[in-house]
Amino acid sequence: MKISRDEIRHVALLARLALDPAEEEAMTATLDAILTYMEKLGALDTSAVEPTAHMLELPAAWREDRVTNVSDTDALLANAPARDGDFFRVPKIIE
Amino acid sequence: MSAGDRFEPVIGLEVHAELLTASKIFCGCSASFGAPPNQHTCPVCLGMPGVLPVLNRRVVEFAIRAGLAIRCAIAPRSRWARKNYFYPDLAKGYQISQYELPICVGGHLDIVVDGVAKRVRLTRIHMEEDTGKNIHDAHGSESLVDFNRCGVPLLEIVSEPDLASPAEAGAYLRTLRTLVRYLEICDGNMEEGSFRCDANVSVRARGTTALGVKVEVKNMNSFRAVEKAIAYEIARHARVLEEGGTIVQETRLWDADREETRPMRSKESAHDYRYFPDPDLPPLVVSEALVAEVRRAMPELPDARRTRFVAALKLPEYDAEVLTSRRDLADYFEAVVAAHPNAKAVSNWVMGDVLRLLKERKLDDALTITDWPVAAAHLGELIALIDEGAISGKIAKTVFEEMGTSGGTPRAIVAARGLTQVSDEGPIVAAIDQVLAAHPDKVAEFRAGKDKLLGFFVGQVMKATAGKANPPLVNRLLTEKLRGE
Incomplete structure (x- = not known):
């Protein structure tokens, strides 16, 4: 196995996914298959290849440092699950 | 241990x-x-x-x-x-x-x-x-x-x-x-x-x-x-x-x-x-x-500025260190020097009276002093007045205090309050005669060899002229009078 049930639980926790035991099992099998497939890449000799961080070789797309956005707080807050004045309201964050 | x-x-x-x-x-x-x-x-x-x-x-x-x-x-x-x-x-x-x-x-x-x-x-x-x-x-x-x-x-x-x-x-x-x-x-x-x-x-x-x-x-x-x-x-x-x-x-x-x-x-x-x-x-x-473009546009850094203050402006290391310790202070100092190029005198004023004023106004911890209590051009003018002999260093302190409160220019303050230094011999001689006449005992002691009384006489003459008399001139005329007669 390329990935353990414990690792699946850890990753699910980090991703805030609540998996039941059946889902955990299915996910373990699925990810294991994916990782096994990806292992084929290991067969290639990449010792002479620069590590690739991006698929495209693009020149930098800059923005000049100018304020271009007009604020539309109401429209943006319309997507908030809850608001309080101009604040987004979220469940209590415990420090 | x-x-x-x-x-x-x-x-x-x-x-x-x-x-x-x-x-x-x-x-x-x-x-x-x-x-x-x-x-x-x-x-x-x-x-x-x-x-x-x-x-x-x-x-x-x-x-x-x-x-x-x-x-x-x-x-x-x-x-x-x-x-x-x-x-x-x-x-x-x-x-x-x-x-x-x-x-x-x-x-x-x-x-x-x-x-x-x-x-x-x-x-x-x-x-x-x-x-x-x-x-x-x-x-x-x-x-x-x-x-x-x-x-x-x-x-x-x-x-x-x-x-x-x-x-x-x-x-x-x-x-x-x-x-x-x-x-x-x-x-x-x-x-x-x-x-x-x-x-x-x-x-x-x-x-x-x-x-x-x-x-x-x-x-x-x-x-x-x-x-x-x-x-x-x-x-x-x-x-x-x-x-x-x-x-x-x-x-x-x-x-x-x-x-x-x-x-x-x-x-x-x-x-x-x-x-x-x-x-x-x-x-x-x-x-x-x-990288080259950014390098060309680099502002001058504290070390370089300190070195330049010592080399080009002939400031002591200590002054250069204090003045470059914060950027706004160094900028202010340079603006004053631009107005009146006597770097050491400007440095003394900035490190002394200006920093004291900032401390009194609780501005010494401010991040940048965008609104200095005394404009750089005004401080330059004040030091120019001293260097021209128009006012004494002592009167300048009074003028500086008023500049700090009223924001007025030193020339205007000096004119309005009649603080221009008196460099005519006539009024000074008159003041000296008055002082010597009032203290015959001290005159006698001086002539008997108590040289340090000269300071006392200078003080009295300055007082009699409301601090406006030109101090070197007072010194010379007093010495002549006391020794000559």
């Missing part, structure tokens, strides 16, 4: 400096501080689906500027990474940062502690976006989020663990703050959070080289707090180890009211960020041409 002698602290600092750009790092929202909540937000910095970040060129220029000043290697290719974590101050669920390939690597900063110079090595400088702000107190069961700060550009400046005391950490931070302000890339305001510092602290038995277990300390919002928090941690480590205990690697928060550190809840500090290259941003290519 005390615990402090047996253990040696090892300290490294991570500084987050908010950059003084007009707009945010990846969108066209304003990056300014103090707007009403969520005024400076848009779909990009709120992490709405389908949006793409576009890099602000100025952020890269500022990073290179810092890197050149700190003598880092500027990476021709660096990479953007996603740092993944869920917290309501970051709507996307990840922060765009740099991880494996930061823009600046290495470099050093020279600091001075108790007159001893020390070179502190830097690990790296990288760019990232700031997070929003949470407000926890307003409601019992809920928190409020303001995303104005989310996406404001930051430089994270990481030192090697080269600092060996709280005082060295403080000196490093002050030096770095002076530098970023000279570079015009960050305002260095610790209280408003635009210049923040986390400390990595560990101790080891003196004479050993292996590093001890380190603790990260956060939540210090002044230089003093950083020094106190580090001193507290060093003492705590030494005590735990003395008692045979072990230090746990953790993140602790400084409590400024109770002057102690406390562990952050372990759930929050158990971070697993799963960094990976951000597919939304291509690798950052920094050309030699861009």
Whole structure:
């Protein structure tokens, strides 16, 4: 196995996914298959290849440092699950 | 031997400096501080689906500027990474940062502690976006989020663990703050959070080289707090180890009211960020041409300015050091010299009366004095009046005080109050005669050899002329009268 049930639980926790035991099992099998497939890449000799961080070789797309956005707080807050004045309201964050 | 002698602290600092750009790092929202909540937000910095970040060129220029000043290697290719974590101050669920390939690597900063110079090595400088702000107190069961700060550009400046005391950490931070302000890339305001510092602290038995277990300390919002928090941690480590205990690697928060550190809840500090290259941003290519462009536009740095003050303006080292310790002070000094090119006299006034006035008005801790109580051109004019012999140095002090309150020009104040120095012999001789006539006993004592009474007579004559008499002239005429007759 390329990935353990414990690792699946850890990753699910980090991703805030609540998996039941059946889902955990299915996910373990699925990810294991994916990782096994990806292992084929290991067969290639990449010792002479620069590590690739991006698929495209693009020149930098800059923005000049100018304020271009007009604020539309109401429209943006319309997507908030809850608001309080101009604040987004979220469940209590415990420090 | 005390615990402090047996253990040696090892300290490294991570500084987050908010950059003084007009707009945010990846969108066209304003990056300014103090707007009403969520005024400076848009779909990009709120992490709405389908949006793409576009890099602000100025952020890269500022990073290179810092890197050149700190003598880092500027990476021709660096990479953007996603740092993944869920917290309501970051709507996307990840922060765009740099991880494996930061823009600046290495470099050093020279600091001075108790007159001893020390070179502190830097690990790296990288760019990232700031997070929003949470407000926890307003409601019992809920928190409020303001995303104005989310996406404001930051430089994270990481030192090697080269600092060996709280005082060295403080000196490093002050030096770095002076530098970023000279570079015009960050305002260095610790209280408003635009210049923040986390400390990595560990101790080891003196004479050993292996590093001890380190603790990260956060939540210090002044230089003093950083020094106190580090001193507290060093003492705590030494005590735990003395008692045979072990230090746990953790993140602790400084409590400024109770002057102690406390562990952050372990759930929050158990971070697993799963960094990976951000597919939304291509690798950052920094050309030699861009580095050269930034280098040409570099503002003059404190060391260069200090050297220039000594070499070109013939100031003593001490004056140059004091005047360049803050950029606005050095700028002010130069503006006064531009108005009246007598550098040493200007330096004396700026280091003396101007700094005293700032202290009295409690402006000496202000970040930049944009509204100096006495305009540079006016101070130049005042010193010119002394050099021309129009007023005495003593009268100038009175005029300076009035300039500080009324904002008037020295010439206007001198004219309005009739303070022009009297250099005509007639009125001075009259005053001398009057003084000598009033003190025949003292005149006799002087003539009997009590030379030091000359000072007394000068004082009396100055008093009789309301301080306006030209002092060298008074001296000469008095001596003639006393000796001659």
